Amino acid sequence: MPTFRWEEIQKHSLRTDQWLVIDRKVYNITEWSHRHPGGHRVIGHYAGEDATDVFLAFHRNLDFVRKFMKPLLIGELAPEEPSQDHSKNSQITEDFRALRKTAEDMNLFKSNHLFFLLYLAHIIVMESIAWFTIFYFGNGWIPTVITAFILATSQAQAGWLQHDYGHLSVYKKSTWNHIAHKFMIGHLKGASANWWNHRHFQHHAKPNIFHKDPDVNMLHVFVLGKWQPIEDLAWAISYYARFFITYIPFYGVLGAIIFLNFIRFLESHWFVWVTQMNHIVMEIDQEPYRDWFSSQLAATCNVEQSFFNDWFSGHLNFQIEHHLFPTMPRHNLHKVAPLVRSLCAKHGIEYQQKPLLQALQDIIRSLRQSGQLWLDAYLHK
Structure with a gap:
């Protein structure tokens, strides 16, 4: 098998010419990146680098994924080359992989399905309480505001739940997570699972890195790696139909639209404050090439x-x-x-x-x- 030095591998970091390293094996992902289920950007962000840890972090069924990697294999690192590129700290990497192995031995990647079932149930209960409040007390100002806060809470919690399924952290099989994620984010939130995957995984791959993390870019470009507009539109229609059928009888068409936008206003602020409090004030910079x-x-x-x-x-x-x-x-x-x-x-x-x-x-x-x-x-x- 051909061997390569890091100096050669790092030259292949262009959008039209991409190599990466996993477990000291060198892969040419130039063509495959456009068929990558997570989108071409997230895998391309590691072109010219060692991607072993991010590969382990993102994939549940490694044996299944490695079947797709075999045709992409073009060689391996030369024996005298370190496993880490750009002089990354090899000791930290070794210790972290040992930590991950310990977590696996402790069954910390095993999901408690009852936890997520009860979590979904409490979202459904809030939706039911919201409808009952309007049905029983009428559409006055006080019941309307109370209902809006209840629905904003259920929407925020649905956002956290879809996040779990999007990260494949509920079921052992990725397929079941993807199906549940599409339902959660589509029917409960009216958003696109494909859009979420495309953006959010980039954030995790290169957090707070300019031009690689969409969350810190000044201009957000909504270009999807694998967008399925008909499917996403169908989920959005199901969400808005569910909402309007429920609340148009109480508020009329215009009133229901205003009511929905007020709920979105409350929920979006909740979402932004929570997501930003864990990243601000943190380092935001160009690529530092850390482990x-x-x-x-x-x-x-x-x-x-x-x-x-x-x-x-x-x-x-x-x-x-x-x-x-x-x-x-x-x-x-x-x-x-x-x-x-x-x-x-x-x-x-x-x-x-x-x-x-x-x-x-x-x-x-x-x-x-x-x-x-x-x-x-x-x-x-």
Whole structure:
């Protein structure tokens, strides 16, 4: 089998010429990237690099995925070459893979199906309470506002639940996760599963990296790696039909539209504050070429654990552990957290954890700082 040096592999990092390394094997993904189920961008972000850890992080059924990799194999690293590219820390990588093996031995990647069933049930209960409130008390201002807050809460919680299925963390078979994800995000949220996958996996692959993480780009370009518009449109129609059929009798067409937009306004603010409190204020930069463990720690922080914080954020208060192990069921993230903290202490890596109020205040401080920078630039200071 041909052997390659990193100097040669790193030359193949263009969109039209892409190689990557997994377990010291070299793969040419130039053509395959356009058929990659996760989209061509997320796999292309690791062109010219070692992608072993991100490969392990994103895929549940490794034996199945490796069948598709065989035709792409073109060689392996030369024996004298290190396993890590760009002089990444090999000791941290070795320790992290040992940590992952420990988590697997502890069955932390095994899902508790009752947990997710009860979680779905509490969303359905909130939807039912919302309808009953309007049906019983009428469409006055007070029942309407109460119902809007209940529905915004159910929408936020549905958002966290679709996130679980999107990360393949509920069922052992990826297919079942994909089917459930399409239903959750489509029927309960009215959004596109394909759009979510395309953007969110890029964020996890290269968090807070300009031009690779869509969440930090100034301009969001909605170009999908594998968009199925008819299917996505069907799910959106099912969502809006369900909502309008339920509430048009109480508010009329225009009233139902205004009511839905008010609910969306409340839920979107909830979503933004939760997702940003775990990434702000964190390092945002060009490609620093760190190992997987260090790169995720540099871009995420945790919020202290409590029953409310877990529920309020959909367990995204364990953002560090979620980024390190995207397919781990959320109810097990707190179990792996002590192991992650121990590894951080061993290598002198900061493990940031904040109270909820401080995390929310950091967002305000970050917005104020950003606003001041833009003002200074506008005034040419």
